[in-house]
Amino acid sequence: SENQHRKLLIFSSAEEVKQLKSQPTDEEMLYIYSHFKQATVGDINTERPGFLDFKGKAKWDAWNALKGMAKEEAMKAYIAKVEELKGKYGI
Structure with missing residues (x-):
């Protein structure tokens, strides 16, 4: 199904992030975290963490x-x- 295909694509990309030769910047990690969550969960559904x-x-x-x-x-x-990121940091 379309949904299964999307999940397969996104989770295989998530595995590739773990294999990068260098750690991406905090900004890059926030970008991929937020887009991963939006792609898999949709709109945020939790309370903002504490101070x-x-x-x-x-x-x-x-x-x-x-x-x-x-x-x-x-x-x-x-x-x-x-x-x-794969182009920038290698895999």
């Missing part, structure tokens, strides 16, 4: 910024970014 959880808040804010983006659009942006 001292800086990393959690950054991730929440990045995902929240994509509210309303279609899953398909988020998936395409995610996969394009993974391809860009």
Whole structure:
């Protein structure tokens, strides 16, 4: 099905991120995290983390910024970014 195909594509790209020769920047990681969540879950469905959880808040804010983006659009942006990172960092 279309949904299964999307999941397969996105999870294979997620595996490739783990194999990059260098760690992407925090900004790049937030981009792929937020687009992965938007592509697989859709609009954010959790409360914003507490005051001292800086990393959690950054991730929440990045995902929240994509509210309303279609899953398909988020998936395409995610996969394009993974391809860009593979070119930049090697695999």
